[in-house]
Amino acid sequence: MKIPQHLIEKYNQPVPRYTSYPPATSFSADFTPEQAARAFTASNTEKPGNISLYFHIPFCTRLCHYCGCNTYFTGNRDLYGRYVEALGREIVMISSQLANERQVTQVHFGGGTPNALPVEMIAQIMAMVKDNFSLSEKAETAIECHPALLDERYLTSLHKAGFNRISLGIQDFDPEVLKTVNRDAPVIPVDELTRIIRSLGNIGLNFDFMYGLPGQTEASFARTLEKAVSISPDRLVTFSYAHVPWIKKAQKILEKKGLPDPSVKLDMFLTGYRIMKEAGYLPIGLDHYARPDDELSVALQNRTLHRNFQGYCTRETTGQVYAAGITGISQLESAYIQNTRNMEFYLDQVSKRVFPVEKGYALSGNEKVIRHVITEIMCNNYLSWELASRELGLPEDEIKSLVSCNEHILEEFAADGLLRFTPEEVELTETGRFFIRNIAAAFDPGFRTTAGAFSKAI
Ligand SMILES: C[S@@+](CC[C@H](N)C(=O)[O-])C[C@H]1O[C@@H](n2cnc3c(N)ncnc32)[C@H](O)[C@@H]1O
Ligand code: SF4
Numbered sequence: 001m002k003i004p005q006h007l008i009e010k011y012n013q014p015v016p017r018y019t020s021y022p023p024a025t026s027f028s029a030d031f032t033p034e035q036a037a038r039a040f041t042a043s044n045t046e047k048p049g050n051i052s053l054y055f056h057i058p059f060c061t062r063l064c065h066y067c068g069c070n071t072y073f074t075g076n077r078d079l080y081g082r083y084v085e086a087l088g089r090e091i092v093m094i095s096s097q098l099a100n101e102r103q104v105t106q107v108h109f110g111g112g113t114p115n116a117l118p119v120e121m122i123a124q125i126m127a128m129v130k131d132n133f134s135l136s137e138k139a140e141t142a143i144e145c146h147p148a149l150l151d152e153r154y155l156t157s158l159h160k161a162g163f164n165r166i167s168l169g170i171q172d173f174d175p176e177v178l179k180t181v182n183r184d185a186p187v188i189p190v191d192e193l194t195r196i197i198r199s200l201g202n203i204g205l206n207f208d209f210m211y212g213l214p215g216q217t218e219a220s221f222a223r224t225l226e227k228a229v230s231i232s233p234d235r236l237v238t239f240s241y242a243h244v245p246w247i248k249k250a251q252k253i254l255e256k257k258g259l260p261d262p263s264v265k266l267d268m269f270l271t272g273y274r275i276m277k278e279a280g281y282l283p284i285g286l287d288h289y290a291r292p293d294d295e296l297s298v299a300l301q302n303r304t305l306h307r308n309f310q311g312y313c314t315r316e317t318t319g320q321v322y323a324a325g326i327t328g329i330s331q332l333e334s335a336y337i338q339n340t341r342n343m344e345f346y347l348d349q350v351s352k353r354v355f356p357v358e359k360g361y362a363l364s365g366n367e368k369v370i371r372h373v374i375t376e377i378m379c380n381n382y383l384s385w386e387l388a389s390r391e392l393g394l395p396e397d398e399i400k401s402l403v404s405c406n407e408h409i410l411e412e413f414a415a416d417g418l419l420r421f422t423p424e425e426v427e428l429t430e431t432g433r434f435f436i437r438n439i440a441a442a443f444d445p446g447f448r449t450t451a452g453a454f455s456k457a458i
Pocket of ligand 1: 060066067068069110111112113114144145146147168169170171208209210239240241242243
């Protein structure tokens with residue numbers, strides 16, 4: 001695939017990532033713990049009925065200079081135990097608002113670095129989940145891990161605790177690149193970690209990579225991905241490095257080390273795309289790939305792929321998301337609720353059995369319609385107005401009038417070769433998938449280019 005330069009120049013604007021609609025930048029600090037409790041209870045009668053649990057483990061052992069995640073550094077290991085205890089209390093608080101018959105179909109531990117915690121603590125959290133919720137037999141139970149902190153004992157204990165998907169944050173196989181960005185290289189090579197994971201039985205394997213870091217070239221990134229496909233994980237992500245030094249100060253250090261310019265970054269993406277396709281992987285969204293037999297690939301082919309804050313998922317595993325831990329975001333049918341980022345405030349609120357809310361957002365009926373349209377585009381590269389009408393229980397014309405996109409905008413995208421459309425449907429082309437965030441923004445009537453608020457599309 002080749003992306004014409006003029007399209008890159010035209011569309012490389014700051015746009016939301018659409019991991020949620022409305023984006024997290026619109027959440028309000030006026031949202032109260034009482035509103036959160038009411039939203040949790042109200043979610044019992046809304047769809048999807050399944051429960052997806054998210055645990056944010058903010059701890060890391062060393063700051064990678066590119067990091068855009070919500071982390072918390074402490075030399076005080078006692079805090080780990082206090083934090084896990086607080087998570088336990090939050091689990092009880094959340095479960096007491098939810099109807100007993102609702103099943104948990106997804107559990108996700110993200111961070112920070114969940115495996116910075118002793119594995120016994122991770123097992124303790126999982127035990128609390130099992131004590132307080134009804135866990136579906138088919139639940140996907142996933143954990144993000146830093147490879148440098150893994151060994152056989154840790155992995156075996158994760159398996160025993162019930163995890164069936166492990167995501168390894170590899171970023172790059174080149175130790176020089178890892179050194180440049182201040183990241184620990186794995187002690188046990190990733191091939192060996194993979195062998196151990198596979199020997200444990202039925203565990204899904206995800207790899208995370210990043211492109212656009214200092215020290216990376218198109219050729220070096222190609223070597224990294226060639227190595228990745230030789231190990232053949234089920235799913236793989238190539239994240240475009242999001243440079244937001246006004247939010248993440250440590251990223252400034254990377255500016256001095258020489259960030260690849262946008263055209264090199266684009267070549268890295270395209271080379272990665274080619275390598276992954278040649279290896280038989282299916283592209284999911286902009287930067288995710290899955291083996292053709294993976295359930296995400298099957299869902300994409302059936303146009304039933306879904307997405308929540310945990311990432312891409314199928315209609316079977318997706319649920320309303322209930323998050324615990326600092327900065328965790330609950331994603332309900334009618335509200336988003338984000339926990340505080342202040343550790344002491346978090347521990348204090350939870351000890352008083354108060355939801356540790358920092359901000360939130362109650363969605364209007366119209367916003368749910370817009371969210372549905374944007375999610376369909378972002379997940380399935382496709383939108384059928386008729387299917388949307390059936391799903392939302394609204395006439396097609398009403399849905400069309402609620403999203404800001406008009407025929408002129410669609411015609412312009414079509415003329416640029418980014419999509420095809422008829423009065424019945426919109427379908428992205430292969431090139432259009434690359435500008436998926438720009439296309440989604442065209443269906444977002446609230447979108448205004450707020451300079452600096454979002455990272456650029458490429
Ligand atoms: C919470 S981390 C994964 C777990 C663990 N902390 C690690 O680093 O291995 C989630 C992923 O976000 C990605 N990431 C972090 N900072 C990023 C940034 N600035 N831009 C794009 N992706 C980023 C990395 O690929 C990382 O694996
Ligand atoms: S990339 Fe992962 S390990 Fe590195 S600082 Fe961020 S969350 Fe921690």
